[in-house]
Amino acid sequence: MFALEVKGINKKYEHFELKDVSFELKKGYIMGFIGANGAGKTTTLKSILNMIHVESGIVKVFEQNFIANEIEMKQKIGYAFGGTDFYTRSRVKKVTSVIKNFYTNWDDETYKNYLKKFEINENKKIIELSAGMRVKYNLAIALSHGAKLLILDEPTSGLDPVARDNLLDIFQELVEDGEMSILFSTHITSDLEKCADYITYLNEGQIINSCEKDAFIDTYLLLNGSEKQLETVKNKLISYKTNSFGFTGLMLAKDYDPSIGIKSAVPNLEEIMIYYSKKENKYV
Numbered sequence: 001m002f003a004l005e006v007k008g009i010n011k012k013y014e015h016f017e018l019k020d021v022s023f024e025l026k027k028g029y030i031m032g033f034i035g036a037n038g039a040g041k042t043t044t045l046k047s048i049l050n051m052i053h054v055e056s057g058i059v060k061v062f063e064q065n066f067i068a069n070e071i072e073m074k075q076k077i078g079y080a081f082g083g084t085d086f087y088t089r090s091r092v093k094k095v096t097s098v099i100k101n102f103y104t105n106w107d108d109e110t111y112k113n114y115l116k117k118f119e120i121n122e123n124k125k126i127i128e129l130s131a132g133m134r135v136k137y138n139l140a141i142a143l144s145h146g147a148k149l150l151i152l153d154e155p156t157s158g159l160d161p162v163a164r165d166n167l168l169d170i171f172q173e174l175v176e177d178g179e180m181s182i183l184f185s186t187h188i189t190s191d192l193e194k195c196a197d198y199i200t201y202l203n204e205g206q207i208i209n210s211c212e213k214d215a216f217i218d219t220y221l222l223l224n225g226s227e228k229q230l231e232t233v234k235n236k237l238i239s240y241k242t243n244s245f246g247f248t249g250l251m252l253a254k255d256y257d258p259s260i261g262i263k264s265a266v267p268n269l270e271e272i273m274i275y276y277s278k279k280e281n282k283y284v
């Protein structure tokens with residue numbers, strides 16, 4: 001079963017466009033949504049949640065049309081976007097007392113348990129919570145209203161390595177029973193190496209690849225060769241860098257011919273992102 005299906009989202013801003021964005025997240029898994037600054041990650045997540053108008057596209061959550069069942073669907077989704085806190089000067093306790101009224105399945109006991117687990121003091125003001133605490137507070141809210149799908153925009157940004165690791169452990173714990181699914185955007189590739197089952201990669205408003213993490217990495221090869229060898233593969237490379245020894249370039253694994261004798265290695269996620277973002281400018 002799919003927790004989320006996104007089909008053909010098109011959204012136009014004056015200087016930016018989401019083009020036919022489609023991908024699926026299986027129930028019980030974590031998907032990392034990656035892309036450089038300005039690739040359109042936030043715009044995609046907001047489009048999914050009907051927070052902005054789109055020209056076209058269909059979103060299904062647990063196989064139901066999101067827009068047609070929006071109120072019911074929002075009970076099942078926990079979402080968090082950075083910088084959209086309306087209540088920063090209010091205390092946690094006060095904010096929760098307002099928010100919980102929106103949710104029919106709110107469970108006070110679950111909420112108290114998560115506050116304790118996440119060590120959140122209800123008497124603090126939202127503004128006094130650290131970045132990591134705020135993410136955890138959002139999670140506590142989502143989990144207390146029975147959300148089964150979390151959509152989180154850059155939850156790890158601004159967290160120190162320890163807080164980030166801790167949050168990624170929590171994500172993994174949450175999906176353990178197979179009921180929770182998480183879609184989170186990030187440009188920190190080590191987040192994905194640690195906890196994503198699936199990766200969806202967005203570049204300049206278009207999905208480049210969306211699949212299991214290992215398959216994602218296996219799609220590409222990093223080639224190292226001489227300047228002369230570069231001439232023989234240039235037109236098949238996604239992009240390349242030249243240096244005093246020759247070149248390093250990214251290629252689709254299916255385009256690689258071992259008989260040409262150019263050394264190849266498996267790239268890491270960061271290398272894939274770097275070479276893809278340079279696609280327009282082949283001389284990087």
Ligand SMILES: Nc1ncnc2c1ncn2[C@@H]1O[C@H](COP(=O)(O)OP(=O)(O)OP(=O)(O)O)[C@@H](O)[C@H]1O
Pocket residue numbers: 013014015016035036037038039040041042043044187
């Ligand atoms: N309300 C808006 N009006 C016009 N353009 C917008 C609007 N919101 C976003 N954009 C543009 O859409 C593009 C994608 O922005 P978006 O915030 O979705 O990217 P992102 O991948 O989330 O980036 P980041 O990693 O920096 O958060 C950017 O060029 C941005 O300037």
